[in-house]
Amino acid sequence: MLFNVLVHVLTETSRHAGHADILREQFDGATGTVVGQPNARHDAAFREARRAEVERAARAAAERR
DSSP: OHHHHHHHHHHHHHHHHHHHHHHHHHHHOOOSSSTTOOOTTOOHHHHHHHHHHHHHHHHHHHHHO
């Protein structure tokens, strides 16, 4: 029983920490782990290509329904 409670608490904590990180990224536009050092791999072109890839996958999934 205690093990299940601990696993649940850890899962929820990590989930909420991830949500907070997403919000922070939306506010300051920085990604990565070093403050003031944006993730160089994720420039505007990378993000647009990734968005288009996710959009194509979503449309394909919707068509299969």
